[in-house]
Amino acid sequence: MEITDLPVAGYERVVRAKDKESGLHALVAIHDTTLGPALGGMRMWPYGSEDEALTDVLRLARGMTFKSAVAHTGLGGGKSVVIGDPRAVKSEKLFLAMGRFIDSLGGRYITAEDVNIGIGDLEVVRRSTRWVSGLAREDGGSGNPSPYTAYGVFLGIRAACGWHFGTDELRGRHVAVQGVGAVGSALVERLVKAGARVTVADAREDRVKALVDKLGVAAAGVDEIIGIACDVFAPCALGAVLNDKTLPNLRAKIIAGAANNVLHESRHGRVLFERGVLYAPDYVINAGGIVNVAVEFAPGGYVEAESLRRIERIPEALRQVWSISSEEKIPASDAADRLAMNIVAEAKARA
Secondary structure, three states: OEEEEOOOOOOOEEEEEEEOOOOEEEEEEEEEOOOOOEEOOEEEEOOOOHHHHHHHHHHHHHHHHHHHHHHOOOOEEEEEEEEOOHHHHOOHHHHHHHHHHHHOOOOOEEEOOEOOEOHHHHHHHHOOOOOEOOOOHHHOOOOOOHHHHHHHHHHHHHHHHHHHHOOOOOOOOEEEEEOOOHHHHHHHHHHHHOOOEEEEEOOOHHHHHHHHHHHOOEEOOOOOHHHOOEEEEEEOOOOOOEOOOOHHHOOEEEEOOOOOOOEOOOHHHHHHHHHOOEEOOHHHHOOHHHHHHHHHHOOOOOOHHHHHHHHOOHHHHHHHHHHHHHHHOOOHHHHHHHHHHHHHHHHHHHO
16 A cells, blocks of 8 residues: 655645555545544545545545534544545455555544445444444444434524524424435434424435425425525535525525535635625534544443533534624634634643
């Protein structure tokens, strides 16, 4: 295996691995370990180029530092991406090689589930390294993080409605959910149970049909859902959905979803702020999954009740961000970054 360091300003370490035998082509970005080892999921995606993958892993790793800081997980931020189509490149050899790659980092990076990576894949990775989290409960892990991410986002949507409308009652509120995979579908179930009117969209029509048949929700196209007049737009697929092309069509009063890196560029947070759209910064509202995994590292090991208690602090973190935004007249995205950077800076000062 060929492992190469890629110097990137502002990151502790960024590394590439290429393994001819398994076909592995992967990147790991360790953004900051001031608060603890860098925990962040492993993503597999058919990126068009290594530069595209590098851009993604850097943004995701930085977001993990901020997410863990604001959620007070006691961990730092990192991320890994495996370049390739999961339908074509997944293999035992590839995941064993990925485990060796992670192991070479000596515990500074701990991996977990992310897009196109499941517990079964991580179990293979674990055969080559112990720096794996989020495994099945029967193996001593915290299990699938998706329901916990969905729970945190649900609580965040209620908090956003309370902040914007003066009540967190969801009955009759219209929520448009873009992306109904593991997290999005679990979120939709909670929203429907709470009495919300829900419209869903996903690139996979079978996912949409399943929810329409089961819960009676409405359906829309992936590209058109952002233009639907609604109370809350909940992006729960890939990032960068709020950009120069989509923002002119946005008709929601609140943005609150599970996707990472919802804003294509930081300046798009200013656009939302100036339009009076309340934004729940992605890494604050979607922290439930990483909070759940982080509890594995608590004294005594994983306890679900402790995980739920910590996840239920997400609304308070959001209100803290919105208070900073309101008082300092800055976008919520900037307020969240400022809060996270202050937490890390204070920890560095104490070190």
